[in-house]
Amino acid sequence: MKSLLLIWVIFLLLLGCEHTPTKSQSVESVEGxxxxxxxxxxxxxxxxxxxxxxxxxxxxxxxxxxxxxxxxxxxxxxxxxxxxxxxxxxxxxxxxxxxxxxxxxxxxxxxxxxxxxxxxxxxxxxxxxxxxxxxxxxxxxxxxxxxxxxxxxxxxxxxxxxxxxxxxxxxxxxxxxxxxxxxxxxxxxxxxxxxxxxxxxxxxxxxxxxxxxxxxxxxxxxxxxxxxxxxxxxxxxxxxxxxxxxxxxxxxxxxxxxxxxxxxxxxxxxxxxxxxxPNPAYGSWPDVLSADADQEVSEACSHLATKKEKDYCAYRPEYEARMNKLKVWFPLE
Ligand SMILES: [Mg+2]
The missing domain is CATH 3.40.50.1000 (HAD superfamily/HAD-like)
Structure with a gap:
């Protein structure tokens, strides 16, 4: 795994972070x-x-x-x-x-x-x-x-x-x-x-x-x-x-x-x-996009024992809230 990561990192450092999807990387709605x-x-x-x-x-x-x-x-x-x-x-x-x-x-x-x-x-x-x-x-x-x-x-x-x-x-x-x-x-x-x-x-x-x-x-x-x-x-x-x-x-x-x-x-x-x-990549500021999901996350995930389980559980309602917010802020149609 480490060697795979290093290869990717070297590749990306050479090429910046050009984003060229291939067929194998194509977006599919597969449940994770x-x-x-x-x-x-x-x-x-x-x-x-x-x-x-x-x-x-x-x-x-x-x-x-x-x-x-x-x-x-x-x-x-x-x-x-x-x-x-x-x-x-x-x-x-x-x-x-x-x-x-x-x-x-x-x-x-x-x-x-x-x-x-x-x-x-x-x-x-x-x-x-x-x-x-x-x-x-x-x-x-x-x-x-x-x-x-x-x-x-x-x-x-x-x-x-x-x-x-x-x-x-x-x-x-x-x-x-x-x-x-x-x-x-x-x-x-x-x-x-x-x-x-x-x-x-x-x-x-x-x-x-x-x-x-x-x-x-x-x-x-x-x-x-x-x-x-x-x-x-x-x-x-x-x-x-x-x-x-x-x-x-x-x-x-x-x-x-x-x-x-x-x-x-x-x-x-x-x-x-x-x-x-300055850190434009991550922090607590993007949470504004999923703030609407707080109650749903609490209802769905608060019974879980570990932080990892809770993070996974929270992902779907947070994602849906983010998508809904983006649709309101940046309607594409
Ligand atoms: Mg830091």
């Missing part, structure tokens, strides 16, 4: 576990333009360089104790006089990985070519392939950041099991292959601290840290959070609702303490 081949093809095709932009536009590269350059310009101010603007991460707030607890804490900068430091657009191109959806097992093969690229400007900025603060990589790349107490390499490989593969790739790309396991927080890596917000709060117990860099609102706040409720207070952090890298 979560929907139909037609539905899968539709969903994968939706990331075509975003993937083209990420792989071929000078503007995407420029936007990333601009974000990291802006962050670099703020490094000194953001990591200096006592000069932070008030934000959600209140540990950065306040004076840093001799009696202040903040004075004793080192500054920390937290980075998301995918589509913040690592460019996975080749995996997206593979999805389009294969007319398939994101899949956890396929993603793990992609991570193992170590084909992700560094986003423009990322390596140089993280190197600079590591000289000014303690850096952490907080990512939704996932461990199969928590590895809090795992020391044995074989067990570590079995329980969290994505950690080792990610560290290896990041080391080859030149990111600092890539060999330091304590710099990484993957999803499910620690049993008691089940969200990025929980991880940030954990890091904040021993650091002043100086800067956050991500591609999704949840790299900065617990939820969109929290941000919306506090936007007046939080928005001034953009460009000063918070830096966002």
């Amino acid at each position: 576990p979560g929907g139909t081949d037609e539905a899968n093809a539709q969903r994968s095709r939706e990331i075509l333009y975003a993937t083209l932009w990420m792989q071929h536009s000078a503007e995407y590269r420029a936007a990333a360089l601009q974000a990291f350059e802006g962050a670099r310009a703020q490094l000194k101010t953001a990591t200096k104790c006592g000069t932070a603007e008030a934000g959600q991460l209140q540990q950065s707030k306040g004076t840093c006089g001799a009696k202040s607890p903040w004075a004793k804490r080192p500054a920390a900068i937290i980075f998301d990985l995918d589509e913040t430091l690592l460019d996975n657009s080749a995996y997206q191109a593979f999805q389009i070519k294969q007319r398939e959806l994101y899949d956890d097992d396929r993603w793990e093969i992609w991570v193992k392939s170590e084909e992700a690229l560094a986003i423009a400007g990322a390596v140089d900025f993280v190197k600079d950041a590591s000289k000014a603060a303690r850096i952490y990589y907080v990512t939704n790349r996932e461990c199969r099991k928590p590895i809090d107490k795992v020391k044995d390499e074989l067990k570590l490989r079995a329980d969290c292959p994505q950690l080792l593969d990610t560290m290896s790739r990041m080391e080859k790309l030149g990111f600092p601290k890539a060999k330091d396991r304590s710099a990484f927080y993957l999803k499910g890596m620690y049993a008691d840290l089940q969200s990025k917000e929980a991880i940030r709060q954990k890091i904040a117990t021993k650091h002043r959070i100086a800067m956050l860099v991500g591609d999704n609102l949840k790299d900065f706040v617990e939820s969109q609702a929290v941000y919306a409720d506090n936007e007046a207070k939080l928005a001034p952090l953009w460009g000063k303490r918070w830096f966002i890298i």
